[in-house]
Amino acid sequence: MMPHTADVVIIGGGVIGSSIAYALAVRRIPVLLLEKRGICSATSCSCEGFVFLQSKKPGVHLRMALESARRFKSLEDELETGIEYVNCGGMVAIESREEFEAMSVFAEQQLNIGLDVRLLDGQSARTIEPELSERIAGATYSPQDSQVNPMLLTYAFIDKARKLGAQVCTETAVTAIGVQNGAVESVITSRGVIQTRVVINAAGPFAPEIGRMAGLAIPITPRRGQLIVTEAAPPLLKSVILSAAYIAAKFNPDCARWAGEGISVEQTASGNLVIGSTREFVGYDTAVTAQGIKAVSRRIVSLIPRLAGLNIIRTFAGLRPYTPDGLPILGAVEGVEGFIMAAGHEGDGIALSPVTGDLIAQLVDKGRTDISLDDFGLERFNA
Numbered sequence: 001m002m003p004h005t006a007d008v009v010i011i012g013g014g015v016i017g018s019s020i021a022y023a024l025a026v027r028r029i030p031v032l033l034l035e036k037r038g039i040c041s042a043t044s045c046s047c048e049g050f051v052f053l054q055s056k057k058p059g060v061h062l063r064m065a066l067e068s069a070r071r072f073k074s075l076e077d078e079l080e081t082g083i084e085y086v087n088c089g090g091m092v093a094i095e096s097r098e099e100f101e102a103m104s105v106f107a108e109q110q111l112n113i114g115l116d117v118r119l120l121d122g123q124s125a126r127t128i129e130p131e132l133s134e135r136i137a138g139a140t141y142s143p144q145d146s147q148v149n150p151m152l153l154t155y156a157f158i159d160k161a162r163k164l165g166a167q168v169c170t171e172t173a174v175t176a177i178g179v180q181n182g183a184v185e186s187v188i189t190s191r192g193v194i195q196t197r198v199v200i201n202a203a204g205p206f207a208p209e210i211g212r213m214a215g216l217a218i219p220i221t222p223r224r225g226q227l228i229v230t231e232a233a234p235p236l237l238k239s240v241i242l243s244a245a246y247i248a249a250k251f252n253p254d255c256a257r258w259a260g261e262g263i264s265v266e267q268t269a270s271g272n273l274v275i276g277s278t279r280e281f282v283g284y285d286t287a288v289t290a291q292g293i294k295a296v297s298r299r300i301v302s303l304i305p306r307l308a309g310l311n312i313i314r315t316f317a318g319l320r321p322y323t324p325d326g327l328p329i330l331g332a333v334e335g336v337e338g339f340i341m342a343a344g345h346e347g348d349g350i351a352l353s354p355v356t357g358d359l360i361a362q363l364v365d366k367g368r369t370d371i372s373l374d375d376f377g378l379e380r381f382n383a
Contacts, residue, residue: 002169002191006032008198008364009187011174011210014044015150015349016342017202018157019357025164027365033166034189036173040154043204043349046318047225048264048274050240051146051351052090054117055247058109060375061327066114067371068355069144075354079156083148084269089239090145091129092247093303094138099244107140117142131236131306147240147266150350157357177213184214184338198364200340205284205319207343214336218329219381220344222284222319225277226292229314232271236306240266243303263299273310275300288315320346324381330356331363331373340364341378
């Protein structure tokens with residue numbers, strides 16, 4: 001039975017909403033999570049499992065990621081279940097002299113923030129990852145990058161949250177948010193009305209729809225990523241790998257046109273390889289296209305030729321919640337008291353989930369956070 005009152009209502013049952021529910025439950029703050037379908041039924045079940053630090057902007061974005069990476073090391077013990085976390089290291093493959101020069105500056109800035117990252121020439125990169133193409137110009141490498149199973153992670157957060165007292169209602173669509181005198185007072189759902197003073201919008205690419213219910217314009221756009229899963233193979237890769245073009249396309253959509261589709265690849269605990277991805281603005285269309293899969297296949301074989309011999313067993317697509325500056329939208333919203341944002345992570349949701357959950361819980365509990373959320377506020381888009 002769905003309750004009629006709640007101290008805190010979270011909207012969205014992906015990895016971010018589930019992490020926040022867990023962090024609030026740890027603090028013994030009564031929380032109700034609402035999900036219009038099932039837990040981990042959208043973005044969090046259609047993505048890679050990267051805990052990748054090298055793709056984060058130098059500054060508070062990277063500092064937050066470093067803190068999140070630290071938390072991952074003890075997360076399996078905290079959640080009391082396996083999430084296939086492996087501190088495997090990560091590599092950014094560089095395919096041109098122009099990319100090499102850009103990544104050398106990027107890596108130096110990250111090093112100054114505290115990331116253990118080094119710039120390698122092509123030969124040194126192939127010493128770590130022998131399957132890389134002979135044509136690569138070089139790579140950056142960090143031993144701090146890791147991987148995790150995103151679905152296991154999401155379910156682990158929500159299962160532990162439930163054990164600690166969090167309430168979860170799936171198949172429950174939010175249809176309106178009651179705002180009175182500039183403050184949240186209720187959430188109206190397909191199953192009834194919930195009286196609350198705090199709403200956390202963790203709806204990922206659907207966050208703008210929730211925002212409009214409170215009179216807010218939220219600049220999050222769904223960005224489709226098409227991915228490939230191969231048959232299981234003997235160990236081929238030691239690291240999780242991105243191309244430099246992937247990072248360029250993340251922070252500047254125009255780069256996707258001149259840099260081509262960036263690429264990502266990881267080998268999972270089962271031996272299957274997950275390869276991505278396109279970065280397309282096609283609304284909420286999650287269809288897989290022949291053009292998209294061909295583009296991903298062509299790019300990965302160019303980067304790692306040996307993968308040409310593997311069979312594809314599955315393809316899928318997911319929606320990433322893109323923001324204009326590549327950073328998530330986090331924190332209390334001006335003008336609507338009790339409305340808190342926790343969305344817009346795009347490809348960083350898995351990596352930043354532990355720290356995002358804890359920071360939003362701190363905000364609810366104490367009204368302040370250990371890491372400032374000023375750079376992530378919704379109001380930055382109004383400046």
